[in-house]
Amino acid sequence: MLGVALVATLIAGAAQWSGRLEGTEHIAYDEALIRYTGDRKASGQVVVVAIDQQSIDAISQDAQLQVNFGNWPYTRTLWARVAQELKAAGARAVLFDAVMDERASDESADLGFAQVLRETGLPFYVGMVSSGSAKPLARADFQSPVPLATPESAPPPPSDTFPEEFEDAPAPATPVLEAGALARALAFPASRTDGKPLQSLQGTSRVPRYPVPPTPALVGAVSGFGLVDTEADGDGSMRRTHFAFTDGINTYVTLPVRMMADLLGAKEVTLSGRTLRMGERTWHVDADGSAALDYGGPLETRFRQVPLIAVLDDWIRRGHGKSPGLDPGLFRGKVVVIGGTAVGLNDIKATPFSSTQPGLVKQATVVDTLLSGAFITDAPAGVDLGLTFLVALVSAVLLMTARWTPLEVVWPVALVAGLFVLTGLLLKTSHTHVRMAMPALAGVGASVAALAFNHLVANRETQFIRQAFHRFMEPKLVEQMIRSRQLPRLDGENKEITAFFSDIRGFSTFSERFKEDPRQLVRILNTYLTTVSGALLREGGCLDKYIGDAVVCLFGAPMAQEDHAVRACRGALAAKAAVEALRQDFRAKGFPDVYTRIGVNSAVNFVGNFGSDQLFSYTAIGDGMNLAARLEGANKAYGSVIMIGPRTYELAREHIEVRELDRVRVAGKTEAVTVYELLALKGQLDASTRHTVARYHEALGLYREARFAEAAAVLEAEAARSPEDGPTGKLLERCREYLESPPENFDGVANLEK
Structure with a gap:
């Protein structure tokens, strides 16, 4: 085993380690995640502003919005208005799940957006991606402050009243940003303190990847930049995220981590073993610096979604002195994640919950977990x-x-x-x-x-097993034993069983009669053995062996039988009845008598296959077997037919009628045991025999007190009434013998020498 x-x-x-089980593991993991963690309540800390199809349609169908913001991708003037409204609504921070790495055709819009961010002071974080075509940045000097790319001569910000624009604004100066300053703006201190390397931006490809810089106008105005690269498993599903990367020159963090570092006042991100640390906060992660995302459900159930057009409408209403249409407390103290949900924006990703989830669900989940939650770790x-x-x-x-x-x-x-x-x-x-x-x-x-x-x-x-036992047990029992898998240990085991021994009285004389016709002796003996064996097999016994005319049978082995003692008693009574019928038939045919004595005893014996290399069989050995054989022979001394031992009586007493015969001490033993004559099954003892048993017990009590004369008187009276009762006659003989020759040191125990 x-x-x-x-x-x-x-x-x-x-x-597993060759990757052959990866697909199966993903399927099992996804199903378990959906079934056991997919009922999480909506987040109370993160709100999603969705660039959904409703918003895209509303902007495209409104002439004034079209003039001011154009079509997707909208001018950054729109995001300036959104930032103003979210600041007014009390947002804690904004995470923009997109990149702004191309300059606008009208650069004043970029500068105006930057100016709004500086004036509102709203923590606003923008994504960046890495690319194999991007150029490496200079090594960042984290001791210097993040530079301001926008020159002092930048035009004033857009009017807060809708819908004025920058049509009359002077042409802005082109921002200039040194290479080192750009690296300082994009990189963030991150390290592993356990000696392991950070995750490489290169990933599994051999092509070096570097961050794509954002438009210079936003550097210094945006609170920070973080990586928003897609991290998908081999099947394209987003299940995990890393937190910090390196391109071999600088270290970078993901967008949620960049934002969270500022919210916690952390100056660096460290990974050690299976711990992510920012400031005083730690999270449990995997040893490679990644963790699985606890989505808690699809985007629509986990996060409150607000259409972009609703935020713009509130900005317009606020500008006109009207009350906002959205719940006043909707954004207050919350982190706002802005991202696309419309199919046409090509930001649809697969997660364990759906193959068509907006990509922003990953950022929103990481933010929510970093705020108050736990990642899933292997x-x-x-x-x-x-x-x-x-x-x-x-x-x-x-x-x-x-x-x-x-x-x-x-x-x-x-x-x-x-x-x-x-x-x-x-x-x-x-x-x-x-x-x-x-x-x-x-x-x-x-x-x-x-x-x-x-x-x-x-x-x-x-x-x-079938071949070994089919001749010694009922075939049905053998098959039942095999079906129930109660196969015996053929190498031997200690177990409690009940042994049956029977023998024909005077078989030597019996056989001498047929010394001239041995075939007739064989026929008679076979008939007798078949009769006795059949009675025992019907009670579930296992024939151990024939020793001439003697029959040895086991109950409780090889098949376990909790009622082995009761079965043995029933088998002994059935064998006695069958032999009585056979004796009558033999007498009618002139055959010798086959008067049979039986011994039954229950004990723990060692059962198994015993023998030599030439011949072996399933049998039992032990003191219990020896006592059963002695009990069979002891019937002669007591005039009984079936004698049972004390353990058999203890196990079967609720099912049988017995007579206590005596207390005996077998040869080689010092301990005395009580032996009983088995008379009938419970409730089947006739009144006459019951009277005889009662008188015998009365006499036995007197005998044990050495009151031999009184015991003899009781037994004489009963012998006159039931002269055929063997035990009564035998005990009477012993009492008369002791009256003539009183025993020394009498203890009421008889010694069985053989």
């Missing part, structure tokens, strides 16, 4: 491997020990379902991603190996 589990784990681990590799081995081992042990066909069918399905539930609950409660595909593969692989073992190796074992 350990070998199967280990091999299954190694195969699953190799498949469990350590050791945990994944440990779980994989555990699942494989449980699968192997369960299927190779139970060997139950319904379980073999259900287990692989239950295994995958259980791993899915485990993955989902861990995602929900601890934000930990435990891999599901690898342990599922190992578990299913171990299950297949276990089934192969069961149906190849174990089938040979069951065939051996």
